[in-house]
Amino acid sequence: MNIQIIGTKNCNDTKKAERFFKERRIPFHFRDLNEKGLSKGELENIIRKISLEDLLDKEGKQFKKRNLQFMVFNLEEELLNDPLLLKTPIVRNGTEVTIGYQPEVWKNWK
Template sequence: MNIQIFGTKKCNNTKKAERFFKERGIKYQFIDMKEKGMSKGELTSVAVANGGIANLVNPDAKDKDAVALFQYIADEDKLEKLLESQQIIKTPVVRNGRQSTVGYQPDMWKKWE
């Protein structure tokens, strides 16, 4: 397995995801989205694996204006907007090759083992 966890240090679900993999002795790479966000290719592959770009947005994100704007812009502009406003992505985003999950989903991760 080649696990990448995209999240923030303050996010409780990200901490729980890290603990999940640590407890199983599975190595992972943590990427702090406040320091370094996802590339366009990474974001596109995560969106495809999770049923579309809209499924990546956290409706409860602190930046309510960015969430509202995202919902009302044209579909073809959503990827670019999400690249600019990665703070509205639901965390953690956990990648294992082409597979990925958004949010805390230990039941899915168990299937990867």
């Protein structure tokens, strides 16, 4: 397994995802969205499995702070330019991708 957890250090679901893999002694790479967002290629790989609409955190602080609910915008462009708009954690294992805390899915990953 080649696990990558993409999120923020202060996100509770991201912390739970890290704990899930640590408890099972499964190595993972963590990427903090406060430090580095997604590249265009990474986003394209993720949207093969999960729609852009599902990636946008409409309940998040950043979405509300920027008043995006009142605007028309290019979703892909906004997610690339402002990674804090993403729902977290995004957990990747090769071509498999999940959003949020989903231990029932991760248990079946080989």
